[in-house]
Structure formats: C-alpha cells, structure tokens
Amino acid sequence: MPSIIMGVETSCDETGVGLVRLHDDGTVELLADEVASSVEEHARFGGVVPEVASRAHLEAMAPTVRRAFESAGLELSDVDAVAVTVGPGLAGALLVGVAAAKAYAAALDVPLYGVNHLAGHIAVDTLEHGPLPSPCLALLVSGGHTQLLRVDHIASKITEIGSTVDDAAGEAYDKVARLLGLPYPGGPPIDKAAKSGDAQAIAFPRGMTGPRDAKFDFSFSGLKTAVARWVEATESRGEQVPVADVAASFQEAVADVLTAKAVRAATESGIGTLVISGGVAANSRLSALARQRCAEAGIELRVPRPRLCTDNGAMIAALGAHVVAAGCAPSAMDLSANPALPVSTVSL
Template sequence: MSRIILGIESSCDETGFGLVRLDDDGTVELLADEVASSVEQHARFGGVVPEVASRAHLEALVPTADRAFESAGLKLSDVDAIAVTAGPGLAGALLVGVSAAKAYAAALDVPLYGVNHLAGHIAVDTLQHGPLPKPCLALLVSGGHSQLLKVDDIATSITELGSTVDDAAGEAYDKVARVLGLPYPGGPPIDKAAKQGNGCAIAFPRGMTGPRDAKYDFSFSGLKTAVARWVEEVERRGEEIPVNDVAASFQEAVADVLTAKAVRAARELEIGTLVISGGVAANSRLSELARERCAEAGIELRVPRPRLCTDNGAMIAALGAHVVAAGVSQSALDISANPALPVDVISL
C-alpha cells in the first residue's frame, strides 16, 4: 500500500511544500512541488535578513501548502507522514516550518520526521534518476555549504569527507557579483555573464589545491579577495572592467576546484557515482566540467534538474520517504530546530 509523505522546507528564504508517493517497493514519485521565495525582499540588502525571512515564511506557509495539495489533487487527510527541515539553517526560519509540521502531525495523528536539509539536497536526485547506488559520492554546493560526502545510505549513513573552511562557493558568487555590480543572488547573473567571457582571461587562484592542503576541503575566500583586488587595480588605472571575462575566469576557478576534488575523491575511494546537488549545482560551467571529467574517469554523474537543485519541499519529502522506508523511528512532537545540525545526523 502506497503512502503519501508531505515535506516542509523553511531553512532560509524559500518556503517549500512537497508531496511524494512512497510505494511498497521503495519507489518515490513526486506529486507536487510548490515554492514561495522571499529573495526579492533580501536583494536590496545583498543577502538574506533572518527576521525578514521568518516573517515571509509565516505569510507564505498556508498559501504554499494549499497550492501543493491542489497541484497533487490531494487533501490534507491523505497525508500518511510529515517530514520537515529541522536544520541546518536560520533559527527563526526553521522554527516556522517545524512548528507548522508539529501542528499538522498532531492534528492528523501521523508520524513526524525532523530531517536534515543537506541530506535532502542529495535525496532529491532520486526523484529524477531513481535509487542512489550504495555507496555514492555527493558534492553539495550551495550558498552556505561546499561539502564532499560519502553516502552509504541516504536514510541512515552519510560521512563528511571535506567541507568549506571559510566562504562556500555560493557565498563567493554573491560577493563577487557585488564587486562586479551584478544583482543578488550572484549565481545566475555571473553564470550568464561568464557565457560571454573568456574563462582563461585571468589566472585567478585555486584555493586549497597545494600538496600540504587538506585534499577534500574547500576555500573560496582567497579567490573572492583576488577578484576584488584585481577589479580595484583596474579601476585605479581608470580602465573599464571586463565584467564578462572576470565572471568567466572566477567561475572557471570555482568549477575547476570543485570538480577536481570530487573526481579525485571518487577515484581514491573507488566510488563509481557522483551526485552534484545544491543551488550551485544549477551552474552551467560546473555541470559541464563535471561531465567532462567524470566521463574521462569513468564515473557516472547525476545532477538534478535546476528546479530541484534549489531549496524546495520536494527534497524534504523525498528524504522523508526514504527515512520512512528504512524504518527509522519517528521524531517526538517536542523536537526543536537545530541551526547547526551536522550532515551525519539525517533525522532527529
């Protein structure tokens, strides 16, 4: 007998509701994925304002839920279990989603599962490409995270191999976009500009790629600073900034480091599948270079479609379905959000 899983996401500036069907054979089918974003409210500040995000979640919660159920052709009473992002993320934003999930679970008398946002970014790939091979390697690249993860079981076992020691890739994109006078968030406009530029025009540094550096960790703070200093020097000389070339050269440096370290890890650990997920996974150069290098190394590459890469309720519903299928114990109704939830804690 199939079960309907509702997923609720509110870790940052997107309010997401997703609905999936979990069949007896473990197949997970996406039924609805509705998102309300408050990114335009944050754009004038150049970054997410936690209080603004929390208020936006409160306003968007019920309308987004209504759209999800209407899209799926389901009623609230059809839900068999609820999964909600319990962390990591912004404390106030997380609490909005967790509180709503508790209310739904109590009212419907169905199990509640507080799950990990980062694991959700990996689980969402199963909605497009089917079950994950065991083990697989995940490169998670988003606004606040750049991590290499070994996934033995998406519902029960994720091990961090490396992570960001300073700025994550997404943060660097936002800061470089500001330097270049491009809008927030920085990922899409830099990607667009880079397509008109030369990625070899400027030799920007590749952070943490030396022989003594941690081989699976990432650092993009130095790259961000190098771009800013290069632009300052051009401005000092009174010359026009070649925005497209700067964007392309910066993006090439980011994609080069991310893909080189991911392919290296896959080879050294003898893992045959790499999943790239998170908001930055939608970047065209990252996916292009990853395809080239994975093909050369004989590694299967899986990248969810752009809509599934960004924060959404579908990814939380998908992870919830895998947790339910694995027989993981449900969460207590008094769980609290954990803004610093580590990636190896998949459910609370």
C-alpha cells in the same frame, strides 16, 4: 507503510512544500513541489536577513501548502506522514517550519519526521534518477555549504570527507557579483555574464590545491579577495572592468576546484557515482566540466534538474520517504530546530 509524505522546508529564504508517494518497492514519486521565495525582499540588503525570512515563511506557509495539494490533486486527509527540515539553517526560519509541520502532523494524527536539510539535497536526486547506489559520493554546493559527502545509505549513514574552511561557493558568487555590480543572488547573473567572457583571460587562484593542503577541503575566500584586488587595480588605472571576462575567469576557478576534488575523491575511494546538488549545481559551467571529467574518469554523474537543486519541499518529502522506508522511528512532538545539525544526523 505510509505512502503519501508531505515535506516542509524553511531553512533559509524559500518556503517549500512537497508531496511524494512512497511505493512498495521503495521508489519515490514526486506529486507536487511548490515554493514561495522571499529573495526579492532580501535583494536590497545584498543577502538574507533572518528576521525578514522568518516573517516571509509565516505569511507564505498556508498558501504554499494549498498550492501543493491543489497541484497534486490530493486532500490533507491523504497525508500519511509529515517530514520537516530541522537543520541546519537559520534558527527563526527553521522554527516556523517545525511549528507548522507539528501542527499538520497533530491535526492529521500522522507521524512526524524531523530531517536534515543537507541530506535532503542528496535525496532529491532519487526523484529524477531513481535509487542511489551504495556507496555514492555527493558534492553539495550552495550558498551556505560546500561539502564532499560519502553516502552509504541516504536514510542513515552519510559521512563528510571534505568541507569549506571559509566561504561556501555560493557565498563567493554573491560577493563577487556585488563587486561586479551584478544583482543578488549572484549565481545566475555571473553564469549569464560568463557566457560571453573568456574563462582564460585572468589567472585567478585555485584555493586549497597545494601539496600541503587538505585534499578534499575547499576555500573560496582567497579567490574572492583576488577578484576584488584585480577589479580595484583595474579601476585605479582608469580602465573599464571587463565584467564578462572576470565572471568567466572566476567561475572557471570555482568549477575547476570543485570538479577536480570531487572526481579525485571518487577515484581514490573507488566510488563509481557522483551526485552534485545544491543551488550552485544549476551552474552551467560546473555541470559541463563535471560531465567532462566524470566521463574521462569513468564515473556516473547525476545532477537533478535546476528546480530541484535549489531549496524546496520536494527534497524534504523525498528524504522523509527514505527515512520511513528504512523503518526509522518518528520524531517526538517536542522536536525542536537545530541550526547547526551535522550532516551525519539524517533524522531526529
């Protein structure tokens, strides 16, 4: 069985290369996690520009690979398998990673595994907290995705039970940050501003929480619009916008809905473990409220450390290791990217 797995991640604006060791007992050990981000190149546009991201991946790939192997104290010849994100994500960005992974796999004569970016966000938790119980529930919250997922087996069976019908939570953070004059990406500056604000100052709406709404789906477009209207009304009266209070009240609305639905889904499904991952999982209020509500409901909460929550190569290497351990067949060398790959397809 392959023991050293290299992971390549290029789904958006981070070039990630990770290295893990798969042990005989099925546990996975993190050896290296190197990331090159192009976020500063996108900041002036207020969002990710696909063409800019693709070129940044091209420029960063080889240096990031070198750093990963130096960090792990390994040589390329030590690699037993290569895993790469094939979707979902930006088409051009994904193609850069897939092409690089194919080249490394072919040159090293090792198997190639094309894997799902979203499943990687769940698998990365095993690097910190060990094997996932079966089943468990995952709340995936990022700039492009907000989903509730039932995980029966990380390498083969993931089922979506809820998703966003419009803006993802991270996307709403970016748009509200722009309204408040805060920098991109919006998550960290809103979280920082909220620390000095009053989360109860403004009663922003909780989307998709009515009796006729889908129990486990999400919507943040209405919340974003409510913030925009509140800010506009305040400015039209000639008043200064209380940025900290708006940030705290907005953040409370997001965290309230995410945690309430996740805990409800786990309780109704009889699932005792909740994993929260994705970039927004690093948000301080989300993690605090999740801890409180999970403790009250008797649910074990697992949240990877912030570095592992954002896009990285370690999560792809970890997922690749679990796919290898499950005995899944390697991908063909004519593997291609699939920007719309569903989460139910863990590997190709």
